[in-house]
Amino acid sequence: MREVAIVGVGMTRWGELWEKSLRDIYVETALLAMEDAGVDRIDSMIVGCMSSGLFVGQEHLGSVLADSLGAAPVPASRVESACASGGLAVRTGFMEVASGMSDIVLVSGVEKMTDVDGGDATYALGTAADQEYECYHGITFPGLYAMMARAYMHQYGLTREELAAVAVKNHENGSKNPLAQFPMKVTIEQVIGSVMVADPLRILDCSPITDGAAAMILCPLDQAKKISKNSPVKIIGSGHATDSIAYHSREDLTYLEAVAKAAERAYKMAGGGPETIDAVEVHDCFTIAEILAIEALGLVERGKGRTAASSGLTAIGGKIPVNPSGGLKSKGHPVGATGVAQVIELTKQLRGECGDRQVKNARRALAQNMGGSGGSSIVHILEVG
Amino acid sequence: MFSSRYWREIPQRYRMEAAKCSGCGHVSFPPRLICPKCKGRKFEKVRLPDQGKILTYTVIHVPATPFKDEVPFAIAVVELDGGVRITSQVVDCDPSTLTIGQRVRTEFRKLQEIGDAGILCYGYKCVPA
Amino acid sequence: MVGVIGYGAYIPRYRIRVEEIAKTWGADAPSYKRGLLLKEKSVPAPDQDTITMSVEASRYAVRRAGIDSARIGAVYVGSESHPYAVKPSGTVLAEALGATPQAHTADFEFACKAGSEGMFVAMGLVQAGLVEYALGVGADTSQGAPGDALEYSASAGAGAFLFGREKILAEVEETDTFMTDTPDFWRREHQFYPEHAGRFTGEPAYFKHTLGAAKGILKKAGATAKDFAFAVFHQPNGKFPLKVGEMLGFTKQQVETGLLSPTLGNTYSGASPIGLTAILDVAKPGDRILMVSYGSGAGSDAFIFRATDLLPKVQNLAPKTRPQLDDNKFYLDYGTYAKFRGKIRKAG
Structure with missing residues (x-):
């Protein structure tokens, strides 16, 4: 198993983001994470989301978000474990890098909650x-x-x-x-x-009802120095x-x-x-x-x-x-x-x-x-x- | 369509039917296909007792949409005699008088109405014993 | 021989006083209390309806009978407030009891007489030998329009009777019925509240049919009022049943055990059946009981029961009727009552 490092993170201010869609908040944070890491490509993306179906009537987030990010045809998976969906995304990304399956993985979590009462x-x-x-x-x-x-x-x-x-x-x-x-x-x-x-x-x-997303870039520790200027975690x-x-x-x-x-x-x-x-x-x-x-x-x-x-x-x-x-x-x-x-x-x-x-x-x-x-x-x- | 989902649970909701493992005696409610204790696959149908006690409870003031007309209402984890636990509303009481350990029994009640024209959904609720 | 082998009543715990209703509408409470002998009435909780109360009353009946519910061959629920316009109450009841799938089931409607009609058919099927056990239930969550005279009485409750040929608690000695077409009270399709014809509901309706059935059955049985320990009549208020009893020669003592309406209100299809349960709770072996129902539209069913030696042994096996009526009550204000009865709805 390879050692895994976090080399980039991206987050925007959370809240009732009336003017922004699920895709908007996702793409904003994903781009921030890629910029923070200093990468311009990803090998794979994992997104944690609990219930885009009930909150905004949209499933199939892997495709939706890879498309929105302009990252298609990279493999993109949505993982779900209720409120632990984000943690599961981190773990899934971790396993993907550790296993050697992918080198640069974009791990995100997103929820757009204010489109319902x-x-x-x-x-x-x-x-x-x-x-x-x-x-x-x-x-x-x-x-x-x-x-x-x-x-x-x-x-x-x-x-x-x-x-x-x-x-x-x-x-x-x-x-x-x-x-x-x-x-x-x-x-x-x-x-x-x-x-x-x-x-x-x-x-x-x-805790409140919130719209928000968060994203990070994972890569093998031994490539972290080569991939990113950030000191790895x-x-x-x-x-x-x-x-x-x-x-x-x-x-x-x-x-x-x-x-x-x-x-x-x-x-x-x-x-x-x-x-x-x-x-x-x-x-x-x-x-x-x-x-x-x-x-x-x-x-x-x-x-x-x-x-x-x-x-x-x-x-x-x-x-x-x-x-x-x-x-x-x-x-x-x-x-x-x-x-x-x-x-x-x-x-x-x-x-x-x-x-x-x-x-x-x-x-x-x-x-x-x-x-x-x-x-x-x-x-x-x-x-x- | 809510009908099939509701209908499937009728034995549990109306008659509190549970599955007693023929191997270890563990009672599963609702019934399962495999015993969580001994992995046995053979079960005997049993009916749960209608008496029990409150282990913990709350009073819901901010409900999910289907329950908007009912607030405030009390809901509890109830341990039925014999040890099986259920989540159930506790009705016909002043919620401020409930206590942990209080004896309750189940009654047949209407749980939900699916809109103004949909089916009526019945099941168990608890009342002070 | 056929008779009641199990019985049970269910009365909701909520109440509203006549004064509370009268205050809201600026009406004269003392006149209702004096004139109709009504003090308060039961109110169903928002999660209670004809089906839920029928289930509880019937479970008590099954418990007193000590039988396996799967052997019940017919289930009839009489009510003018079946929760569904189309879809039986009886199927839910039968399923909750564990009486499915081999049970004849249909819902009855005959204003306040639907319960006794269900009892009569259940009894008849048992007597004919078509089924081993049959269940007849009278239950209602009756509605009175806001401010209408009916609002002071329309209440909720259920009475359930299991009939069989063995281990009888109260033998059915005689039955009779009396029915004409009389438009004294009705509710049209899609209307929420019933309407009535005022004082026409009295002499040509309630009294004519109740007396008709009572006199008919007494004649058939060759009996008079003094042959009975108890009599119970349909009770739309406290006054009518006392008056009809008096006209038939019954003393107040014979009538008051089953007279629940002063504090229960009018449970419509449940009224005389629940009154009968209160009598069965205290009757002694050999006691004869006259029951006469009344339903607008209009008609009355009459039964003569005789309590057996078995009755005292089962009276305590399930909650009795009087304690349900007298104890553990919660009084509502008019606003909460209006919410409970769906007269007002929360926005959103």
Whole structure:
């Protein structure tokens, strides 16, 4: 297996991009990534997208986007693992380069979510759960995570304030990210006083509906110097795991087994556990998700994720900086793009390009992307090349 | 067309039929073709009990479109007696009074209407026991 | 011998008081309460309809009968609020019970008499030996137009009766019917609310047919009011059944056990059937029970039942009717009631 490097990244500011189509936002970021890497050709492209069919009525994205980019006839694949589609795109691209099948691979994630109204977006996102045995009964994604929050509160005594501290921290970080959709800072009081979505989760506990894309160029490490002027960032670990699709079937309702399993595989490949990680991006689609993710990743003990944000442990200057980008919460969550954007943030952190939100002396970093309520998860570990 | 998708699930939705593995006794709901515990392929049809307890719950205020008229409504993970778990709405209650561990039982209810002219979709919901 | 081998009632938990409706329309609540003896009525939750209530009531009936549902050979649901205009309620009910595929099924409609007609046909098929067990259900989520007199009474509930030839709880001793064409109450195709002919619904309609069927069956049976422990009549309000009972020589005591309308309202096809379940909940072996339904259009069915020694053994096997009516109630304001009943719809 060849070693794989990230040599170019591209992202534009996320948000409600009314004037831009799915193709527009994809092509913009793809071109940025190619320019950043300094490449003018690609051998293959992988795009992660959860539900272009339900959001914009368009499937067959491989062809659509290769055509839009003017890259046809390169092989182009769309991969899907719900909200972990971006992470899966990174992993698929990683495997394609590692295997020797392709040298220069464009890995992207994209989601155009604002062409449908809120109820239809909630429905589309819901298709990541068990359609016949969860969604049929009216559950939503905020609802699934709200049930995790309630179970965790019951088991570990998590308070409403401790939960809100996750949002406060991530908005603080996001305020330093020029590409964030919601860069405003929020207070505990604002979070607790915001509109109820699914009790106990309120709107400021939830990641937003976002249009956005993210792209990167992967190549073999031993060709990185030749292909790009950028200092390479290595992908040294990649783990992927699945769990039951229905939340109610999980043995422990306060633990994300797929995250733990994916992390275990990534740590093994990287040759080092959670203690070796300097910066982390986790899938905080809801405040509770960050708490559960850092526990499953082994960054804190079970039940200790509760106070990680409120105590400052996971702040940028803390012992384990989590979501320096602002996370899904502040940066936005165009579902298929999120997993790619997490890896882009860590690439920039490892390159030392993050300005006010830079994690000092970051050498090794971990990205965790979640599918659905934990039915799948993908973990990548990066290292300075 | 929603009819076939709905119709296929009727034994589970109307009668809570599950599959008990002839090998290890694990009960799968809905029924499966292969036992997730022992990989057995032989099953016996069983009906789930109608009583259970709430393991966790939420109250939905922002719904998916098909449920827009119903908010706010409570929905829970319920462990039926015997251990099988389901996701189910909890109705005929003040959602603010629900608690983890509370006993509930299932009742036959209408779950969805497919528009103003489409089929009516039935199934189980829970009520306080 | 043929008779009831299982019975059950289902009453929704939501209620609205007469005062709450009267307040909305500027009507005189005390006059409704005094004149029609109505205090409050049941309201179906938005996820309840004739089908769902029929399923619950029938499950209770099956539980009391202790039979295998697969042996039920006929399923009839009588209602004027079948959720589908075309597609049977009975198929959903039969499927939910596990009575498919060998069960004769059709939906009945005869205003408030559809339930008792379903019971009569179910009983007849069993008596004829064509099926082993048959189920007759009366259920409605009746609608009254906003502000109309019917809005104070139109309510929801279901009563279900399983008939068989063995392990009988209440033997059917006699039946009779009385029917003419009388346009006192109707709902045309595609109309949401029924209309009625005001005071014409009384003497030439309810009273003529109810008395006709009652007198007919008493004559056939050679019985008088004093031969009965209980009597239950169709109950569009609290007043009519008391009056008709009095005209037939029944005491208030004989009538009040099955008289649920003052706090239940008019459950239309479910009215006298649910009243009968409340009587079966407390009847003792040997008790004779007269039931007379009434449906606009118009007609009445009459039954005489005699409770057997088995009845007390099954009364507690499923939820009883009075507790469902009296306990665990949630009162609605008019706005929520209007939303629940689809009188107002959320935008979007």
